[in-house]
Amino acid sequence: MGKKKTKNTTRKLIRKIHLYLGLATGLVVFIVSITGCLWVFQEEINALTTEVPQVTPQSKEQLDPLEAKEIAQNVFPGKHVHGTLYEGGTSPIQVIFYEEEPEFYSSVFLHPWSGEVLHTEDHLSGFFHFILDGHMHLWLPEVIGSEIVAWSTVIFFLMMVSGIILWWPKNKKVRDQRTWFRWKSNTKWKRKNYDLHQIIGFYASFIAVFFILTGLVMTFDAFRAGFYKSIGGKKDVEFLVPMNNSGVLTAAKGEEPIRELMPLLKQKFPDAEDYEIHYPYDENYSIYVEVGNSEGVYYDSDYRFFDQNDLSEVSTTSIYGVYEEAGVSDMILRMNYDIHVGAIGGLPGKILAFFISLFCASLPVTGFLLWYGRTYKKTEKVKPRRVLAYQR
Structure with missing residues (x-):
C-alpha cells in the first residue's frame, strides 16, 4: 500500500512539473517547431523560385x-x-x-568567364530569413532570443521524457487504448484533444528527441564537446x-x-x-x-x-578535415545538421522531419487546451429556488 501511494505521489509530481514547464515554454516550443517545419524544404523551394540566371558553359x-x-x-x-x-x-x-x-x-x-555581374542577393531579407530568425531567436535581439530558445529546448527535452512517463499506463489493456484513436460519432472534442496530445506526443517523442539533441549540440558548446567525448571523440570540435x-x-x-x-x-x-x-x-x-x-x-x-x-x-586537428580520415565519432558530429533538418535521409527524411516538427508544434496547443478545460470548467447555472409563502 505504501509503495502504491509513493508511486502515485511521484506521478502527481511529474504531472505538475510537466504542466508548469509546458505553460512556461509552450509558446516558444510552438514557434520553434512550426518555423523548423517550414525551414525543412527551404533549399528545394529556393531552387524553384530563384532569380539567378544560368550561363552557357565554355571551354576556357x-x-x-x-x-x-x-x-x-x-x-x-x-x-x-x-x-x-x-x-x-x-x-x-x-x-x-x-x-x-x-x-x-x-x-x-x-x-x-566574362565577369559580368548577373545578380545580387540579400540573404538577410525574404521569407526564409524571417523563418530562420524566428527559429533561432524568436524575432528578438539575438543575445536575448537565442538564450530563450536554448533553454526552452532543454526544458522541451525534459517534457518529452516526463510525457512518456505520464503516458505509460499501469496495464496492457489501458496501454492498447492509448496507442491509437478510437473515436466514435459521439466522442466529445475534449476527449479528442486528450487523445491528440497523448497519442501524437507518445509517437513523436521517440523521433523528436533526436531533433532536440541535435539542436542542443548546435546551441551549447559545452554540450557539443561533452557529447563528442562521450562517443569516443579525440579531436577538436571547433572549426580551425x-x-x-x-x-x-x-x-x-x-x-x-x-x-x-x-x-x-x-x-x-x-x-x-x-x-x-x-x-x-x-x-x-x-x-x-x-x-x-x-x-x-x-x-x-x-x-x-x-x-x-x-x-x-x-x-x-579539427573534426572538420578530410572526410575519409574521419572516425565514427567525427562522422556522427559532422552529421548533426543533416540529422537536424532530416536531410540525412534524403527526401523521405525531410518529410519525416516536417511532420515531426508539425506534431511537436501541436503539443503546446493541445496541452494548453487540456489545462484550460480542467482549470476553467463550465458550471451549470443553478436556478434560484422558488419559496412559497407558506414555506417561510
Whole structure:
C-alpha cells in the first residue's frame, strides 16, 4: 500500500512539473517547431523560385578566386568577402559577403568567364530569413532570443521524457487504448484533444528527441564537446583554420598561387559537386576550401587547407578535415545538421522531419487546451429556488 501511494505521489509530481514547464515554454516550443517545419524544404523551394540566371558553359578557364573577389567588391566596396562558390555547369560564380557586426550577408553572382555581374542577393531579407530568425531567436535581439530558445529546448527535452512517463499506463489493456484513436460519432472534442496530445506526443517523442539533441549540440558548446567525448571523440570540435607550413606569403601581387587553385581542385576532386574557396585571414593562414561531395548534405564534405605559398595541403586537428580520415565519432558530429533538418535521409527524411516538427508544434496547443478545460470548467447555472409563502 505504501509503495502504491509513493508511486502515485511521484506521478502527481511529474504531472505538475510537466504542466508548469509546458505553460512556461509552450509558446516558444510552438514557434520553434512550426518555423523548423517550414525551414525543412527551404533549399528545394529556393531552387524553384530563384532569380539567378544560368550561363552557357565554355571551354576556357573560369575567373580565378582573386579576379572574382575584385569584381564583386566593386558591388559592395568595403565589405568583407567570406568566400567564393564554384558550382560548375550552367551555374554562375557566387561571391559571398559576410560581416557579423553590423550584420551583412549578401552574394554577388558573376558570369564565370566574362565577369559580368548577373545578380545580387540579400540573404538577410525574404521569407526564409524571417523563418530562420524566428527559429533561432524568436524575432528578438539575438543575445536575448537565442538564450530563450536554448533553454526552452532543454526544458522541451525534459517534457518529452516526463510525457512518456505520464503516458505509460499501469496495464496492457489501458496501454492498447492509448496507442491509437478510437473515436466514435459521439466522442466529445475534449476527449479528442486528450487523445491528440497523448497519442501524437507518445509517437513523436521517440523521433523528436533526436531533433532536440541535435539542436542542443548546435546551441551549447559545452554540450557539443561533452557529447563528442562521450562517443569516443579525440579531436577538436571547433572549426580551425591552420597556418601556412611555409610561413608568411611571399608572392608578388598578381602572382599569388591562389590564382591557380581552381585547376588544382578540379584535378584532385573531379567528381565534386562544388568548391567553396575561403580567403585567408592574413598572409600567415592557409586557404580553406570546402569540397562538396554530395548534393543536399554537408556531413561528407571535405575540408581542405592549402599553403598560400605553394598550395601544399596543411593538416588540421579539427573534426572538420578530410572526410575519409574521419572516425565514427567525427562522422556522427559532422552529421548533426543533416540529422537536424532530416536531410540525412534524403527526401523521405525531410518529410519525416516536417511532420515531426508539425506534431511537436501541436503539443503546446493541445496541452494548453487540456489545462484550460480542467482549470476553467463550465458550471451549470443553478436556478434560484422558488419559496412559497407558506414555506417561510
